[in-house]
Amino acid sequence: MSFTVIIPARLASTRLPNKPLADLGGKPMIVRVAERAALSGAARIVVATDHASILAACERHGIAACLTRADHPSGTDRIAEVARAMDLPADAVVVNLQGDEPLIDPALLAASAALIGAQVPMATCAHPLHEVADAFNPNVVKVVLDRAGRALYFSRATIPWARDAFAQSRDALPAGYAPLRHIGLYAYRNDFLQAYPALQVSPLESIEALEQLRVLWHGHPIAVHVTDAAPAPGVDTPEDLERVRAHFP
Structure with missing residues (x-):
C-alpha cells in the first residue's frame, strides 16, 4: 500500500528546548527521524514544522519540509x-510519525498504514506489557481491543482489570495476562x-488527556496492529537524548 509519512516538529519543548535540532551523530534529530521513516517504504516523507530553523535544517539534508501555522493545538x-x-x-x-522517534521500527509505519481502508479511517499500534510497574x-x-483488532478504549488506568488476581496481589502480573501498551x-x-x-472534543478525552478518545467517542473505528516487541523509546528529556546518542556515534 502506498502511504505518505508526515512528521510534525515544533521547536518549543518544555523539557528539552530545540529538541528537533538536537545533534545525533552529526545530523539533527528531525533528519534522523525522516531517514528512519524512509526505511518504511513510504512513497513520500514530509516534515511539518512551525519554525524556519527546522525547515532550513531539513532542506540542508535533502528532506522535504513544509512551514505551517504556529498556533495548531496538536500535531x-x-x-x-x-x-x-x-x-x-x-x-x-x-x-503521523512523531519527530522525537529516531529509533522507531520502520515496519510499524507500514503495518499501521496497511490497516486503513474504506471502513477503517484510522489505525495505530500496540504491544504486550510484561512488567507490573x-x-x-x-x-x-x-x-x-475487540475480536476484530479494533480499539474499544484507551486509558491511563490498568485495563483490562484482572479483578480476582489483583484482589490477591498487585506485586506481579497474573499468568496469561498481558495488557497492551499503546504506541x-x-x-x-x-x-x-x-x-x-x-x-468536538469529547469528555473522555478531557478526563484522560488522550486525544485518540475523541475518535472513539464519535463512533469511528481505530484498527490496532499488535507487535510482539516493545519499540525503542522516544526522546523527551536530556537523559533520553544522551541514551539515544549512543546509537549514533
Missing part, C-alpha cells in the same frame, strides 16, 4: 494542514484526517 492539526497543501486525494493514507503507570497508555503512531485516511480537527 494532528499540523499534519492535516500539510496534507491539504500537498493536495492528497481523499483516500490517500497518511502516517508499566501496567500500573498512568504515563503508560493502555488499549483494549503513539497513527495512520489516517486523508478524508478523515481533514475532518478530524473539526470533531
Whole structure:
C-alpha cells in the first residue's frame, strides 16, 4: 500500500528546548527521524514544522519540509494542514510519525498504514506489557481491543482489570495476562484526517488527556496492529537524548 509519512516538529519543548535540532551523530534529530521513516517504504516523507530553523535544517539534508501555522493545538492539526497543501486525494493514507522517534521500527509505519481502508479511517499500534510497574503507570497508555483488532478504549488506568488476581496481589502480573501498551503512531485516511480537527472534543478525552478518545467517542473505528516487541523509546528529556546518542556515534 502506498502511504505518505508526515512528521510534525515544533521547536518549543518544555523539557528539552530545540529538541528537533538536537545533534545525533552529526545530523539533527528531525533528519534522523525522516531517514528512519524512509526505511518504511513510504512513497513520500514530509516534515511539518512551525519554525524556519527546522525547515532550513531539513532542506540542508535533502528532506522535504513544509512551514505551517504556529498556533495548531496538536500535531494532528499540523499534519492535516500539510496534507491539504500537498493536495492528497481523499483516500490517500497518511502516517503521523512523531519527530522525537529516531529509533522507531520502520515496519510499524507500514503495518499501521496497511490497516486503513474504506471502513477503517484510522489505525495505530500496540504491544504486550510484561512488567507490573508499566501496567500500573498512568504515563503508560493502555488499549483494549475487540475480536476484530479494533480499539474499544484507551486509558491511563490498568485495563483490562484482572479483578480476582489483583484482589490477591498487585506485586506481579497474573499468568496469561498481558495488557497492551499503546504506541503513539497513527495512520489516517486523508478524508478523515481533514475532518478530524473539526470533531468536538469529547469528555473522555478531557478526563484522560488522550486525544485518540475523541475518535472513539464519535463512533469511528481505530484498527490496532499488535507487535510482539516493545519499540525503542522516544526522546523527551536530556537523559533520553544522551541514551539515544549512543546509537549514533
